[in-house]
Amino acid sequence: MQQHQNDPLEGIFSNALRRKRNIISNRDALRSDYVPEHLPFRTQQLTTIGQLLSPILSSSRPSNLLVYGKTGTGKTAVTRYVTSRLAAKCESSKIPASFVYCNTKMAGTEYRVLSELASGIGLKVPFTGLAVSEVLSRIQAYMKEKGLHTVLVMDEIDFLVRSFGDDLLYDLTSSSDKIAPGFLSLIGISNDLQFKEELGARVLSRLSEEELVFPPYSATELKTILVERAGLAFNSGAYNEEAINLCAALSGSEHGDARRAVDLLRIASEVAEREGAEQLEEKHVRIALQKIDQDRVSEALKTLPLHAKLVLLATMKAEDDSSLKASSGAVYERYCALCTKSGLDPLTTRRVSGLLTELDTLGLVSATVVNYGRYGRTKKITPQISHAVVEQALSSDDYLKHLIVS
DNA sequence: CCTCCACAGGAAGCGCAGGAGT
């Protein structure tokens, strides 16, 4: 019993015990891929997509559709909702239709996009080994044979086009005669409003038979959405309104991104639970915001290439040592010292200069060019993040551990 | 007015890894 003070688990358990009720009752409702039953402020988009797809119920081909909107505006949720409802309707009316959802960025390659389409319509294809064109023609043959009506939703379609060009889209949109009496409709979802310009004219005219834009949510709309989600996810009375308002305000000020707002709400509620609080309050939201920022930074740090990390360490050391000037020359000196200490060959000044500008664009340091006249021209470099965060993030790296300690 | 510092940053090329075509 007297070991409570030293036992980290005991604190957690007793906190959980002391709490009369949990804050969260349905954790899933706060996940970013959760599709709610009710989608506020999207009725217009909902009905448009519904109308567009409804011809499938009378066995004629719906037009292809392009959906635009920034991240977190509900594009994916609305499309998935409509297709799932329609799928249920087709099922109950015995109409042979399939709706396939594919995130092309997750899939990663043209081949895997096609194999998702294939498995979505019930056709087995090997994981690998076939040419892309072979998979495509198998799919077409299969659809022709079965007379399948298919709607393919391609999420983050801009990624597909940017990495592999629009050939696949061309093949898919122009295959109607090869698969008759079946047909294939495409719904492309893109975050990038300029995406259209990257498409060739031949694909563009076919793919964007219809277009739909999702505007960002306003702060008040975000609030309504959050209140609704909170109602689903939390036990009644386990949150106060100010906390929700703050969530909406903090994430709405940027681009009306509902996903970020919900993420913030989820993390805030986890903070509150860990604290053993009975209610989600504003302070938890503020902590969560900090945590998100910090996670973002330390994540960026971890994925940095080794030498970029060394350069970053060097800038911190240069700032410590010299009183004022962290010139690129000074940074390069510390950097070389760090390299010899860990038995690495240092890179050239040119490259380090490039790495510094990269760190600058990442927002990890700030680098501005200054002129000291006779005494040359250099970049003045100051770290933009605290030593503690850097050290914590880099201490997981075997190469760098001993450099930080010394 | 010229000089010259201490770099910035563009251009070109090199070696390597991984992916596609055969």
Next chain:
DNA sequence: ACTCCTGCGCTTCCTGTGGAGG
């Protein structure tokens, strides 16, 4: 299994630059 191609990280070489001090 092999070539070919491409992208990437890096180096080498280079020209450019604002202003303090002569």
